[in-house]
Amino acid sequence: MIGTIVCVDDQAEVRRLLGDVFRAKGGHVVSFDDGEDAIGWLGANDADLVILDLDLGAGRRTGIEICRSSASPATARSTTR
Numbered sequence: 001m002i003g004t005i006v007c008v009d010d011q012a013e014v015r016r017l018l019g020d021v022f023r024a025k026g027g028h029v030v031s032f033d034d035g036e037d038a039i040g041w042l043g044a045n046d047a048d049l050v051i052l053d054l055d056l057g058a059g060r061r062t063g064i065e066i067c068r069s070s071a072s073p074a075t076a077r078s079t080t081r
Contacts, residue, residue: 002022002025002026002027002048003027003028003047003048003049004027004028004029004030004045004046004047004048004049005018005022005027005028005029005030005047005048005049005050005051006029006030006031006032006038006041006042006047006049006050006051007019007022007029007030007031007032007051008031008032008033008034008035008038008050008051008052008053008056008063008066009031009033009051009052009053009056010033010034010053010056010057010060011053012033014053015031015033018031018051019031030045030047033056034056034060035056035060035061035062035063035065035066036061038050038052038066038070039061039066039069039070042070043070050067050070052064052066052067
């Protein structure tokens with residue numbers, strides 16, 4: 001098993017595709033379309049990987065803001081490509 005993967009994206013098709021890929025590899029996938037819900041879940045649970053959309057839409061937190069809100073400085077690492 002590859003662990004728990006959290007996917008945060010405002011596009012349902014992206015969440016579905018990533019969920020399908022990671023579930024096929026044995027992962028447990030938790031998906032959110034909103035950063036606030038993801039922050040709440042991450043505050044109460046552990047994740048092995050968090051995939052964040054950088055732009056969740058106008059008036060919503062960015063992926064970077066979610067990362068900063070959810071992780072301690074010692075464990076946070078941002079990778080963009």
